[in-house]
Amino acid sequence: MDMLEFLSYGFIQRAIVAGSFIAVLCSVLGVLLVLRRLSLMGDGLAHVTFGSVALGLALKVYPLYVSIPLVMISSVGILKLIERAGIYGDAAIGIVSSLGIAVGVVIASASGGFNVDILSYLFGNILSIGAAEVYISMFLAALVLLTICFYFDEIFSMTFDEEFAKASGINVARINLILAVLTSITVVLTMRLVGIMLTSALLILPAVTAFQIGRGFKHTLFIAAATGVVSVITGIFVSFCINLPAGASIVLINFVLFFVAFALRRCSFFHE
Amino acid sequence: MILFVAFFVFALLSSCETKNQTIESSRNGKLKVVATIFPLYDFARQIGGEDADVSLLIPPGTEPHSFDPRPENIIAANRAEIFLYTNNIMEPWANSLLKSLRSPKLLLVEAGKGIPLADEHSEHRFERASHDPHIWLDLEKAQKIADNILENFISKKPAKRELYQSNARKLKETLADLDRKFSAVLKTCKHNTVVHGGHFAFGHLAKRYNLRYVSASGFSPDAEPSPQNLVKMSKILKNEGLKHIFYEELVTPRIAEVIAKETGASLILLHGGHNISKQELDNGTTFISLMERNLENIKVGLQCKQ
Numbered sequence: 001m002d003m004l005e006f007l008s009y010g011f012i013q014r015a016i017v018a019g020s021f022i023a024v025l026c027s028v029l030g031v032l033l034v035l036r037r038l039s040l041m042g043d044g045l046a047h048v049t050f051g052s053v054a055l056g057l058a059l060k061v062y063p064l065y066v067s068i069p070l071v072m073i074s075s076v077g078i079l080k081l082i083e084r085a086g087i088y089g090d091a092a093i094g095i096v097s098s099l100g101i102a103v104g105v106v107i108a109s110a111s112g113g114f115n116v117d118i119l120s121y122l123f124g125n126i127l128s129i130g131a132a133e134v135y136i137s138m139f140l141a142a143l144v145l146l147t148i149c150f151y152f153d154e155i156f157s158m159t160f161d162e163e164f165a166k167a168s169g170i171n172v173a174r175i176n177l178i179l180a181v182l183t184s185i186t187v188v189l190t191m192r193l194v195g196i197m198l199t200s201a202l203l204i205l206p207a208v209t210a211f212q213i214g215r216g217f218k219h220t221l222f223i224a225a226a227t228g229v230v231s232v233i234t235g236i237f238v239s240f241c242i243n244l245p246a247g248a249s250i251v252l253i254n255f256v257l258f259f260v261a262f263a264l265r266r267c268s269f270f271h272e
Numbered sequence: 273m274i275l276f277v278a279f280f281v282f283a284l285l286s287s288c289e290t291k292n293q294t295i296e297s298s299r300n301g302k303l304k305v306v307a308t309i310f311p312l313y314d315f316a317r318q319i320g321g322e323d324a325d326v327s328l329l330i331p332p333g334t335e336p337h338s339f340d341p342r343p344e345n346i347i348a349a350n351r352a353e354i355f356l357y358t359n360n361i362m363e364p365w366a367n368s369l370l371k372s373l374r375s376p377k378l379l380l381v382e383a384g385k386g387i388p389l390a391d392e393h394s395e396h397r398f399e400r401a402s403h404d405p406h407i408w409l410d411l412e413k414a415q416k417i418a419d420n421i422l423e424n425f426i427s428k429k430p431a432k433r434e435l436y437q438s439n440a441r442k443l444k445e446t447l448a449d450l451d452r453k454f455s456a457v458l459k460t461c462k463h464n465t466v467v468h469g470g471h472f473a474f475g476h477l478a479k480r481y482n483l484r485y486v487s488a489s490g491f492s493p494d495a496e497p498s499p500q501n502l503v504k505m506s507k508i509l510k511n512e513g514l515k516h517i518f519y520e521e522l523v524t525p526r527i528a529e530v531i532a533k534e535t536g537a538s539l540i541l542l543h544g545g546h547n548i549s550k551q552e553l554d555n556g557t558t559f560i561s562l563m564e565r566n567l568e569n570i571k572v573g574l575q576c577k578q
Binding site for chain 1: 334344502506531
């Protein structure tokens, strides 16, 4: 089977298109999260989603309607914990995510079982993206990029020094809230589309790759987005050529890209 | 604060008491059996009949491959006299759960004992040399499972030998009848290929009735399918003119939906029997009824004449 025939399949086209938009979305958001030491936000919120889906199934409500608001509350909760309880981001994420899992397990036990498997409800696969979901990914990517453009200066100064940003009159609380909401929607929806492994990987790996070679904030954001897209497209082709699962191939390609970027930086250090 | 703690402790104790009472009420001389998955649970309750108190370890709706035992499961297993599991490949967690049990009266039963797992028909590159644990889907092997369960029931409670034997005979007859029905019907089909958008579960069934079986992913539902495999499945559907793609129970059939959309095929359920939903458990679904429905659906999917 040749490449052209492979590309004629709808699910491959949708994986490439929606996958690229999701890559841009997650990579850009990832830069902001990693810089603020919230790299594991994706994983943490995924655990909260588990609890909220269990709640949705128990209440017989469409789980996404429960998940999105609850995950938003949790991500604001993580920020509040950091701010008020004076703990680091990793611990705050840990608190909220274990709470999410615990609530899910309690509800699942108390309700004595469900009609569908919760985990399968949560985790999509990049090859099983539907037509409507391609538009969701485009809309989300546009929403996140526009928000970041709109608040670029505020986000820039907050990301590096929140105290300074506050002192210079930026409404830090509002920007934080906006970012928390965007992250929540992104995590819940992309997890449904491509699974938690890929969501989490795309939030962290393109960002750290970009930090190796990026010069300046804008340049870093751009490199992260490009890395994400390149990894998704090459990942899908590689997975086709050597018959491997697509999601895992994308993560591996991301690691290779990180390693190359790291090596490049080391080399340029030696030259200087 | 002290009042609150006192109230909390009191509430906790009283809730424990009610639990103990329900356990007391089940101590009425019945054989207490815990089964890991639905087919074993169903066979055990049919063989045990009035004289057994069988419970299903995995909560309804949960996928057994990825199941993680909880304290309550360990307690349930500890109170049982017989613990039924399929084999170490189907329930890899069963062994670790059993290691933590120190109940001298508990009899561990590998229900799939003596049933070979190797499946030469597998089309999976990685799993060809491996084993398919879904032995209950071969209705002849299912009878062997019933025999294994019967043997252990008798050894635990020889006094009830006759009851167990007659119940097991009835169950095995039904299984044998259904097995003959499967063979007869599946000889009359226009198509021979079962295209399944789920995990590799029907290897034993396909082998028994000479069907070709293609699945989206490997033995575990957690394994991701590769794009090549999905392309291959779409091609088989198109080339053979199949109008149906089978999907698996309990999980959201996203992969099957994608292939269905690609090829214009429609979705039809093929129940692996691993576990059933809460709703099905409440309406008294049995393994036999699941398999009868499977036969009806395969008839539609493969366009069988009978």
